[in-house]
Amino acid sequence: MSEISVRPLGEEDWQQYRDTRLTALRESPEAFVATVEEEEAYDEAFWRTRMSRSARLIAERDGSPLGIVSVGRSSAHNPKTSxxxxxxxxxxxxxxxxxxxxxxxxxxLARDQGQTQLAYWVGSDNGRAVAFASGFGFRPTGKRRPMRVQNGDDEDEVAMVLALGGDRGSVPTDF
Known part of the structure; x- marks a missing residue:
């Protein structure tokens, strides 16, 4: 079996990102805020703009997409957190x-851009996701919010944060 490769997608890769994103929405509709019907209707200009707002990474094996993730700025109030x-x-x-x-x-990518923390919102009832994030080094914060996904059913999610340098075991206090 060949290796997994991860690469950034540029604006010119909008179609590949769109196709993979729509596949994700079809396969796991409960995991996303948007619906496949909404996003299928978006035109090329929308997808190109989306590509420029955040970094999009794709994992592939032998040229076939295996997964995607996005990395963007957390908020103006946390300028060193992606x-x-x-x-x-x-x-x-x-x-x-x-x-x-x-x-x-x-x-x-976030570290190379000078960020000191990487935040990841995880469903508080999703034990597999919490365990994955914890095993990677993410630590829970006190920040919670209602799930913003389809069929959220009054669940909440917790912000978990990974320190991108220094003491990775500490829980960030400024998130």
């Missing part, structure tokens, strides 16, 4: 290290 979002891995590639490679690449 946010990891939209993480999705094809069902057949889950448990094979694809998510780890995507998160590692996202953390490296």
């Amino acid at each position: 946010e990891l979002f939209g993480l999705w891995v094809t069902p057949e590639a889950r448990g094979s290290g694809v998510a780890t490679e995507l998160v590692r690449a996202g953390a490296t």
Whole structure:
């Protein structure tokens, strides 16, 4: 089996990102805020603009997409924190290290951009996601919000933060 590769997608890769994103929305509709019907209707200009707002990373094996993730600025109030979002891995590639490679690449990108923290919102009832993030080094913060996904059903999510240097075991206080 060949290696997993992760690479950034540029604006010119909008179609590949769109296709992979729509596949993710079809396969895991409960994991996203948007619906496949909404995003299928967007035109090329929308997708190109989306590509420029945040970094989009794709994991591939032998040129076939295995997963995607996005990395963007967290908020104006946290200028040294990037946010990891939209993480999705094809069902057949889950448990094979694809998510780890995507998160590692996202953390490296954020660090290379001078960020000191990487935030990742995780469903507080999603034990698998919390365990994955914790194993990677993310630590829970006191920040919670209602789930913003389809069929959220009154669940909430917790912000977990990875320190991108220094003491990775400490829980960030300024997120």
